[in-house]
Amino acid sequence: MKCYICAEEGKSTDAVAICIVCGMGLCMDHAIRQETELWTGGYPFPAEKIDETMPRILCKYCAMALKKGAPKGG
Amino acid sequence: MVSLMKRSVAELIGTFILVFFGTGAAIVTLMISKGQTPPNSFNIGIGALGGLGDWLAIGLAFGLAIAACIYGFGKISGCHINPAVTIALWSVKKFPSRDVAPYVVAQLIGAALASFALAYIIGMGAVTTGGLGATAPFEGIGYFQAILAETIGTFLLMLAIMGVAVDREAPPGFAGLIIGLTVAGAITTLGNITGASLNPARTFGPYLGDLVLGGTNLWANFPIYIIGPIVGAVLAAFVYNYLSEETV
Numbered sequence: 001m002k003c004y005i006c007a008e009e010g011k012s013t014d015a016v017a018i019c020i021v022c023g024m025g026l027c028m029d030h031a032i033r034q035e036t037e038l039w040t041g042g043y044p045f046p047a048e049k050i051d052e053t054m055p056r057i058l059c060k061y062c063a064m065a066l067k068k069g070a071p072k073g074g
Numbered sequence: 075m076v077s078l079m080k081r082s083v084a085e086l087i088g089t090f091i092l093v094f095f096g097t098g099a100a101i102v103t104l105m106i107s108k109g110q111t112p113p114n115s116f117n118i119g120i121g122a123l124g125g126l127g128d129w130l131a132i133g134l135a136f137g138l139a140i141a142a143c144i145y146g147f148g149k150i151s152g153c154h155i156n157p158a159v160t161i162a163l164w165s166v167k168k169f170p171s172r173d174v175a176p177y178v179v180a181q182l183i184g185a186a187l188a189s190f191a192l193a194y195i196i197g198m199g200a201v202t203t204g205g206l207g208a209t210a211p212f213e214g215i216g217y218f219q220a221i222l223a224e225t226i227g228t229f230l231l232m233l234a235i236m237g238v239a240v241d242r243e244a245p246p247g248f249a250g251l252i253i254g255l256t257v258a259g260a261i262t263t264l265g266n267i268t269g270a271s272l273n274p275a276r277t278f279g280p281y282l283g284d285l286v287l288g289g290t291n292l293w294a295n296f297p298i299y300i301i302g303p304i305v306g307a308v309l310a311a312f313v314y315n316y317l318s319e320e321t322v
Contacts, residue, residue, distance in 0.1 A: 041149070041152075042149045042246075043144050043148030043149065043239050043249050043250070044148070044152040044153065044154060044159065044163060044235060044239050044240060044249075045152045045168070045169075046076065046081055046149070046150060046151055046152050047075065047149035047150070048075040
């Protein structure tokens with residue numbers, strides 16, 4: 001699989017990852033790795049953030065869309 | 075997890091809301107029905123307007139306030155808003171010992187503030203007619219009968235909490251609604267027996283308010299509302315754990 005974004009730019013680069021949202025193939029330069037916080041608990045226990053985070057790979061388009069659509073506050 | 079101070083403040087506000095709206099409904103019911111002569115001492119006014127429907131309305135005022143608090147504060151403090159629930163969770167090692175006293179103190183302060191707020195907003199009629207919504211055994215209900223009734227009522231409440239919230243397999247999102255409705259149902263049945271406290275803090279607030287503001291001194295009944303709810307809640311927690319434990 002080739003990197004979709006590189007292909008858009010007229011280049012041919014092997015993909016090393018896939019966007020978890022849209023499935024786009026991504027090269028190392030265009031893959032965005034985000035760490036997602038994990039929480040445990042909730043009624044009747046106080047919620048607690050655990051030390052581990054869950055990684056996810058996104059393309060720049062999905063990363064931007066998720067950032068804009070993220071709930072306010074928290 | 076947020077600090078113990080913030081969690082205690084959440085418990086204080088949650089218990090304030092529970093007592094304000096719950097006992098507030100009882101006070102208003104007593105004040106509305108004041109004009110009607112109670113036919114006997116078993117009828118103190120609640121029930122004069124709509125029979126058991128009065129208790130259902132009071133129960134729903136408690137239950138819906140509890141549901142709102144659970145959805146609002148559940149993730150912050152756990153939203154116990156009831157010393158019996160805090161102690162029961164501690165008894166089955168689901169809640170740290172060091173946090174028990176701060177939670178219980180915050181719950182008692184929240185309940186007391188709610189009773190004083192009701193007296194301030196409604197006026198002295200809330201004390202003289204409504205008794206600030208204080209609980210006491212009704213005519214013909216003995217001390218131990220009242221303890222047993224409170225034990226059974228709080229057993230049901232804690233059983234619901236264990237099944238719908240503590241259990242890892244509990245479906246998410248339902249806890250507030252189900253627990254609120256459970257309280258409403260228990261109050262409908264037990265209201266005209268013990269006042270259906272199910273919560274030592276809920277009784278503490280009105281008792282303190284009545285004492286300070288010149289209402290009826292009911293403190294002799296307080297052990298009913300300490301022993302009954304705590305025994306019922308602890309029993310439910312242990313029974314649920316025992317019955318749900320899989321044997322190999």
